[in-house]
Each structure stands twice: as C-alpha cells, then as structure tokens.
Amino acid sequence: MAGPVIVVGAGPAGIRAAERLVEAGLRPVLIEESARDGGQIYRRQPEGFTRPHEALYGSEAAKARALHAAAEALRPRVDWRPETLVWAARDNALLVNAAGRSESLPYAALILATGATDRVMPLPGWTLPGVTTLGGAQIALKAQACTIGARPVFLGTGPLLYLVAWQYLKAGAAVQAVLDTSPFMKRVEALPWMLARPGLVVRGWTYTRDLQKAGVRIATGIMPVAIEGDDRAAAVRWRDATGQDHRTECDAVGIGYGLRSETQLADLARCAFAFDAGARQWLPVADEDGRAGVPGVYLAGDGAQVRGADAAELAGRLAACAALRDLGTAVDEIEMVTLRRRLAPMTRFRRGLERAFPWPANLAAALPDEALVCRCEAITAGTLRRAGGEYGAPEVNRAKAFSRTGMGRCQGRMCGLAAAEVLAAARGEPIEAVGRLRGAAPVKPLPVATEAAP
Amino acid sequence: MTGLLHRVGETQRRAVRIRVDGAEVSALEGDTLLVALLTSGARLRESEFGDGPRAGFCLMGACQDCWVWTEDGGRLRACSTPVAEGMRVVTRGAPWPAP
Ligand SMILES: Cc1cc2nc3c(=O)[nH]c(=O)nc-3n(C[C@H](O)[C@H](O)[C@H](O)COP(=O)(O)OP(=O)(O)OC[C@H]3O[C@@H](n4cnc5c(N)ncnc54)[C@H](O)[C@@H]3O)c2cc1C
Ligand code: FES
Numbered sequence A: 001m002a003g004p005v006i007v008v009g010a011g012p013a014g015i016r017a018a019e020r021l022v023e024a025g026l027r028p029v030l031i032e033e034s035a036r037d038g039g040q041i042y043r044r045q046p047e048g049f050t051r052p053h054e055a056l057y058g059s060e061a062a063k064a065r066a067l068h069a070a071a072e073a074l075r076p077r078v079d080w081r082p083e084t085l086v087w088a089a090r091d092n093a094l095l096v097n098a099a100g101r102s103e104s105l106p107y108a109a110l111i112l113a114t115g116a117t118d119r120v121m122p123l124p125g126w127t128l129p130g131v132t133t134l135g136g137a138q139i140a141l142k143a144q145a146c147t148i149g150a151r152p153v154f155l156g157t158g159p160l161l162y163l164v165a166w167q168y169l170k171a172g173a174a175v176q177a178v179l180d181t182s183p184f185m186k187r188v189e190a191l192p193w194m195l196a197r198p199g200l201v202v203r204g205w206t207y208t209r210d211l212q213k214a215g216v217r218i219a220t221g222i223m224p225v226a227i228e229g230d231d232r233a234a235a236v237r238w239r240d241a242t243g244q245d246h247r248t249e250c251d252a253v254g255i256g257y258g259l260r261s262e263t264q265l266a267d268l269a270r271c272a273f274a275f276d277a278g279a280r281q282w283l284p285v286a287d288e289d290g291r292a293g294v295p296g297v298y299l300a301g302d303g304a305q306v307r308g309a310d311a312a313e314l315a316g317r318l319a320a321c322a323a324l325r326d327l328g329t330a331v332d333e334i335e336m337v338t339l340r341r342r343l344a345p346m347t348r349f350r351r352g353l354e355r356a357f358p359w360p361a362n363l364a365a366a367l368p369d370e371a372l373v374c375r376c377e378a379i380t381a382g383t384l385r386r387a388g389g390e391y392g393a394p395e396v397n398r399a400k401a402f403s404r405t406g407m408g409r410c411q412g413r414m415c416g417l418a419a420a421e422v423l424a425a426a427r428g429e430p431i432e433a434v435g436r437l438r439g440a441a442p443v444k445p446l447p448v449a450t451e452a453a454p
Numbered sequence B: 001m002t003g004l005l006h007r008v009g010e011t012q013r014r015a016v017r018i019r020v021d022g023a024e025v026s027a028l029e030g031d032t033l034l035v036a037l038l039t040s041g042a043r044l045r046e047s048e049f050g051d052g053p054r055a056g057f058c059l060m061g062a063c064q065d066c067w068v069w070t071e072d073g074g075r076l077r078a079c080s081t082p083v084a085e086g087m088r089v090v091t092r093g094a095p096w097p098a099p
Helices: A012-023 A053-077 A134-144 A159-170 A184-194 A198-213 A264-268 A309-326 A333-356 A362-366 A381-388 A396-403 A416-427 B033-038
Strands: A005-008 A029-031 A079-081 A084-090 A093-098 A101-106 A109-112 A116-118 A131-133 A152-157 A177-180 A217-220 A223-228 A235-239 A245-249 A252-257 A259-261 A273-276 A281-284 A297-299 A372-374 B015-020 B023-028 B067-070 B075-077 B088-090
Touching: A005 A012, A012 A029, A012 A053, A012 A309, A053 A309, A084 A264, A109 A309, A116 A134, A116 A252, A131 A134, A134 A152, A134 A159, A134 A252, A152 A159, A152 A235, A159 A177, A159 A198, A159 A252, A177 A235, A184 A198, A184 A333, A198 A217, A223 A362, A259 A281, A297 A309, A309 A333, A362 A416, A372 A381, A372 A416, A381 A396, A381 A416, A396 A416, B015 B033, B023 B033
Parallel strands: A005 A029, A005 A109, A029 A079, A109 A297, A131 A252, A152 A177, A152 A252, A177 A217, B015 B088
Antiparallel strands: A084 A093, A093 A101, A116 A259, A223 A235, A235 A245, A273 A281, B015 B023, B067 B075, B067 B088
16 A cells, blocks of 8 residues: 555544654654644643643643644644545545645555534524534633633533533633533442543543532433524523423523534545444444554544543544554554553443433434424424434434435534434334444535635 | 623724615624624624514524625625625614525
8 A cells, every 4th residue: 555644634533643753763744633732621822822732721721731842842743634525435545625726645554633513412593603613612611712602501512511600600600500411329329430530530520519609500310401592692591310300591591412423534435434332422443553454544533422521632542653664663562552451441421421421312212303403404303203203214324315414514414323213212112223423424514615705 | 772792802903894775884804793783782693583672692603593684685704704885784674595
C-alpha cells in the first residue's frame, strides 16, 4: 500500500497518535475539520481571545496546556491540514475537501480519531430556538464566551449534564434546574465500576454539591414532557420520580444523554460493526490496540468507544504503535503493555457510566406521534411508526427509505439512535433487530464556497 | 427582541458590522456567524417545513441546523463560519433550493 499514514481528527486521540508516528521518524498527515487543534474537551478559543487555560479548562488546564503544546510542536513535523473535511473513504484513500476543493489522499495506514457528539433523545419543542445540546452549551461558553441563556435549564443525563450546569453557574448564569432522567440509585449501583477512577467520582460529586449550595434544583429519575415557547424556549415541562408534573420557566435549554461515537468514516472504510449492549449502539469492531477488521485501519478515542479524554490520549498512542508495528517498525512491547494496562480502568469506568446514566430508551416509545424525531426533514414519531408498521420496514435503513428519517443533512447524527428506538418499540422488537443507519458519502454536506458581499 | 445568547466575557474585541435582513448588526471579531446573529436576534432561519424558526442546535458542525442564507443566495453553516465585516445574510423568507 502506497502513501503516508493519515490521522483523522486533531483531538486528544489524534494528536497523541500523530506524535507517536513522528517519534518513529514518519511524517503523517493530520487532518482536522475545524481551524484549530484540541478536539472537543480541549477545544481552543479563536485567536484574539484572552482567557487563560485555567479559566477555560478548570481542573483539566494542565492537560490542556500539555496537549496544545504537543500539537504546536508537531506542526512542522506533520502534514497539518486544518479546515479540511474528510468526506469519504474508499479503496485505501480518503476524499478530502478544503476551501471548496476536493482531492483524494491514498494512505498506507489510516488512524480514525473522529471523536463523538452529544447523544440526543427528542422531545416536543426540541427544535425551538434556545435549545442546544449540552456540548453546544459548553462550546458557546468555551469557544465564544457566551451563555445559551441567562436562565437555562439543563436536561438529560450523564456527567456532562452536571459539568455544564456547574460551568454555567461559575459563568454567572442563573441555572433554573438540572433535570436528570437517571434515578439516583443507579449511581449507587454503578459505584463498583465507577470507583475504577475515584478522582472522577469525587469531582462529579463536587459539581453536584456546588450546584446544590447555590440553590440550584437538581431532580433525578425525571421524565421530560416538552419544551414550550412561541418562537423560543420559555419553559420545560417534566414529571418527577413520584409522578407529579412540573413546569420550570427558563430562557434556554441544554439537552444531552451522554455521547455517541462518530463512526461514519469507519463505516465507509468498511470496518465491521457489532452491537454493544452496554452503550445500546452499533460500534466499529477493533482489537484492544485499535486495529479494525480491515487491514491498515485503526480506531482511537471516543470515535471507537466513549472512554473520555484521558483514555483518548492513551488509545491514540496505542493505535499508532499498532500501526507502526504492522508497517514493520519495531515497537517495544513494554510500551504497548503499559498503555493497555493504563486503559483498563478507563474501560471499566465507561461501563460504570453506562450503568449510572443509562440512555433512556423507554422515552422513545412514550414520544407523542406529533413530536419531531428528525429535525432536518421534520419527520414525526408517528410517520416513523407508520414506516415500521403499515409499510413493514424491518430495519432503520428501510424505514429511512420510507420516511426519510436520517436522510437529512445531519445523516442521522442527531436522530439516528432515537429513531431506531422509536422503530424498535413500534415493532415490538429488540433494538439490535432494527440495525443501524449505514454511513454514506459525503459524511457532511460539502461547503458551498460563498464570499461576503462588498 | 433580545438575543438568545449572552456575552459573559471577551468583550474587548474589535467590532465588526454585518447586515441581517437589511438592518445593520454589530458583532465582535472572532465571533462565529451564529454568535453574531444570536446575540442580537433569536433565529437563524425559518424551517423549510413550516415548523417555525431554527437557531442551530449542536454548535459543532454536526447537526446542520444552523444554515444561513446570504443575500445573494449562498449558504453558510453559521456555527463554523467566522463573522466577517460586511457579510449580508437573511433569516426570514429566504428561498430554500434543494441542497
Ligand atoms: C461537545 C463535547 C463536550 C465535551 N466536554 C467534555 C468535558 O468538558 N470534559 C470531559 O472530560 N470530557 C468532555 N467530552 C468528552 C471528551 O471530549 C472526549 O473524551 C475527548 O475530547 C475525546 O477525544 P478524541 O480525540 O477521541 O475526540 P475529539 O476530541 O472529539 O476530537 C475529534 C476531532 O476529529 C475531528 N473530525 C471528526 N470527523 C472529521 C472528519 N470527517 N474530517 C475531519 N475532521 C474530523 C473533529 O473536528 C474533532 O476535532 C466532551 C465531548 C463532547 C462531544
Ligand atoms: S449548530 Fe449544528 S451544525 Fe451548526
């Protein structure tokens, strides 16, 4: 196979992978869709912003600084391609687009470090202005020094729910409520797994305590009912664990239920997928070091499995070691054994998070028929249910053909997992029986070159 | 109408002027187009399916909900487009050609 080693994604996983390849004397190609390296958690603010690392990354400031320094040191040693979208993969080459121009880049080995996005469960009103993902709420703050509202409600489940609420509190927002669909007992039951990383358990507890001290209402085991408002979010209706209904007024809502791996490119590179019962998602199959089923393709970081930023750094380095070894470069076994050993508790912690903050699959069945599931094409739960019922679509790709769900511009990134749940519930089948939306090129709409008018 | 987003820092940046639905709007250098539009207003576009206004969702280039039309019919993904002096965009009544 001809060509360089290509790394896709300049987050913690991709940067550490590229760094290991450079250490071995290679000059890899490092491709990133956004203008700056850092990825999600260590996302950088634009040039000209002045907040220090401590203000942006809090407890993770030292790690952020180290990663950014590593990325800067790499720049002259790699073929660095920011603002470049990888939009397809075929025949051992990537199709990339930068500034409106596309080209094909053949690779000898490919390391996919494409990260994750928020995992979302729709509810009536979720398309209203003022509603963002939890990740979006955090990006507004981190990358643009803006809040999504002065009186936000945060709704969903997972560690990001509490972290983002806490970050908003620190930024001076009057957080109206933190509404968690997971019952508190789940967290207690998950402790044996979560204690694989005691520091993170303590940190999560601190966020909750600070929020409570500030008088923020935190409710667990809730059921979201709807977001209300004319032309913008004005209130959240929800049911508490005892079945009582509430209406909390607000001017913005951040929603999210954990993360979903960004797997389209792995799919186009023909990696095999398997259903992961813990995550309730289809994920690309890879061995412990990140080798996918296809020769020459490696997966690292949240794009392979959501184990968080620390694991992403280790997994990136490990995948690079595996690639180097397969290409015939000697790699000390001790290095790989050490990386695998350090990753083990992170894998265990991930299983704990899945238990503590489960994806509320049951909400899909309870979604009213008129609720929008697909925001790109405005497809309702009812239409999707009919595709599964009357038209007998046995799996998501057929349902997509009948209802257009997942066919829109986001390619099912936002609705795909929820749509599968709606379909499975309507057909009375287990979620794995309805399959997964297959990736299609281009993985994102290609930008149309446009210039500002004079 | 007040904007959806609120600035909580980094306000010492240079001002940038753009036109939104014909009216002049002031933003700051380094803003994304989404932030420029939503600190002063509460919508980016009208859903082409008649279900109301939209204002983005993920802010990270994944959902494609934040498309904005320029006066000359171009399309910009507002959350990943830096604002630039003199941009002219429309958030109401724009044509919606097939993607
Ligand atoms: C919105 C969000 C906020 C988060 N906040 C926190 C937090 O505060 N604290 C915490 O502990 N964890 C957080 N996490 C989890 C944390 O981001 C991850 O654990 C960590 O960033 C994963 O690193 P990664 O390298 O695997 O992926 P990422 O950091 O996500 O990096 C992946 C990179 O790949 C690029 N990419 C993807 N597809 C393509 C393509 N087709 N072409 C070109 N480039 C591409 C992306 O632009 C991105 O920069 C967050 C996750 C998300 C999604
Ligand atoms: S807000 Fe999701 S792509 Fe811009």
